[in-house]
Amino acid sequence: MDTKRLIYLDNAATSFPKPPQVTEAMVYFMEYVGANPGRSGHPLAREAGRIVQAARDNLARLFSVDDPSRISFALNITEALNTVFHGYLNPGDHVVTTAMEHNSVMRPLVYLREKRDIMFDVAPCDRRGFLDIDALAKLLRKNTRLVVVNHASNVCGTLQDVAAVKGVIGDIPLLLDTAQTAGACPIDARALGVDFLAFTGHKGLMGPQGTGGLYVRKGIDLRPLKHGGTGSQSENMHQPGFMPDALESGTQNNVGIAGLGAAVAFILEEGVEKIRCHEQSLTKALLDGIYDLHNVAIYGPLDPVQQVATVSLTFDSTLSEGSEGSLGCGAINLEWFSDSVPIDEAEDRLSSQYNILVRVGLHCAPIAHQTIGTFPDGTIRLSMGYFNTLEDIDLAVQAIRRIAAA
Numbered sequence: 001m002d003t004k005r006l007i008y009l010d011n012a013a014t015s016f017p018k019p020p021q022v023t024e025a026m027v028y029f030m031e032y033v034g035a036n037p038g039r040s041g042h043p044l045a046r047e048a049g050r051i052v053q054a055a056r057d058n059l060a061r062l063f064s065v066d067d068p069s070r071i072s073f074a075l076n077i078t079e080a081l082n083t084v085f086h087g088y089l090n091p092g093d094h095v096v097t098t099a100m101e102h103n104s105v106m107r108p109l110v111y112l113r114e115k116r117d118i119m120f121d122v123a124p125c126d127r128r129g130f131l132d133i134d135a136l137a138k139l140l141r142k143n144t145r146l147v148v149v150n151h152a153s154n155v156c157g158t159l160q161d162v163a164a165v166k167g168v169i170g171d172i173p174l175l176l177d178t179a180q181t182a183g184a185c186p187i188d189a190r191a192l193g194v195d196f197l198a199f200t201g202h203k204g205l206m207g208p209q210g211t212g213g214l215y216v217r218k219g220i221d222l223r224p225l226k227h228g229g230t231g232s233q234s235e236n237m238h239q240p241g242f243m244p245d246a247l248e249s250g251t252q253n254n255v256g257i258a259g260l261g262a263a264v265a266f267i268l269e270e271g272v273e274k275i276r277c278h279e280q281s282l283t284k285a286l287l288d289g290i291y292d293l294h295n296v297a298i299y300g301p302l303d304p305v306q307q308v309a310t311v312s313l314t315f316d317s318t319l320s321e322g323s324e325g326s327l328g329c330g331a332i333n334l335e336w337f338s339d340s341v342p343i344d345e346a347e348d349r350l351s352s353q354y355n356i357l358v359r360v361g362l363h364c365a366p367i368a369h370q371t372i373g374t375f376p377d378g379t380i381r382l383s384m385g386y387f388n389t390l391e392d393i394d395l396a397v398q399a400i401r402r403i404a405a406a
């Protein structure tokens, strides 16, 4: 496929393209290193160890984590989140989460409620996706052992105020899902007082698929999801208790980690602020370009400062005069609204007529769609990345305007 013709606006699913350094690092690992780090003592194993350590160090720098060994690698954020749910919670514990979560939080919690007697409550969010922090505070109980917050919505981009959440939950550990923010927004785990930070490598971090991980604050021990060989303490029949080995059993995706390390080095070199600034300009251009369309409803904050570069919309019939202010507040599920262009048709037209690649539907986050008022059909999601240009957005705006006019 000639990817040059395509405008890829599906970066919330996985970022594309990647910085060339990512491929180069993976090819280098495959062609010249190839060995298993932390196992053998020969030069190739040592070089593999250096590459994995560099990746860990880069991530620690990116997230302002003092001790890189508190970061363990995982297959993706789903595995990292499950590591906390299964490794930290006990029967009788209570969890509070939010109404904007992804299924990678909701499904493990539902499973644990059904099978392990672990209860949870969902703190409400408003129609733009913002968490009601006072309501969250009221849900806390004596046995609340964990609060889980999606840093930014993968549906409509809404960014949550993590410092304010930490302010009301006090010493209760906070698990932050940074799937949509790592690499795209500055994150200071130390300043925010985050206890668990779960990340995935293949979205804003610009690394390859099959990479991710978990930062665990010092002083917290988790039961590992998996037990097995770590290359350390081989005489011990029990899993080592120290990080990162405690959570890294078996040979890791080292070629992927090599790519992730290079991706994070690229982000550190560019600067997260610069990446954020560029993505904000793309979001602004898109919102400005479609805001006046009366038969397009847009969801989320409608403010590049309060969201990541993800915009959800539906082609709905005309809003009544003067109701523009209700755009983004989810007031579109009113009975007199009807889809003028169904989302599947819009996706098809964007792709086949304009070479614009987006994702439609529920985006693995049905409760977020319930919150913003777009369940069960979902939305058309345009998610931008660092390699998108203002020209891409201009073409997307023109395409949306033509579809809306048809």
Ligand SMILES: Cc1ncc(COP(=O)(O)O)c(C=O)c1O
Pocket (backbone or CB within 6 Å): 012, 013, 076, 077, 078, 079, 102, 104, 150, 152, 153, 154, 177, 179, 180, 200, 201, 212, 364
């Ligand atoms: C907010 C959020 N959490 C978790 C995930 C799961 O990511 P992964 O498939 O990399 O585990 C996603 C992916 O879309 C997401 O957007």
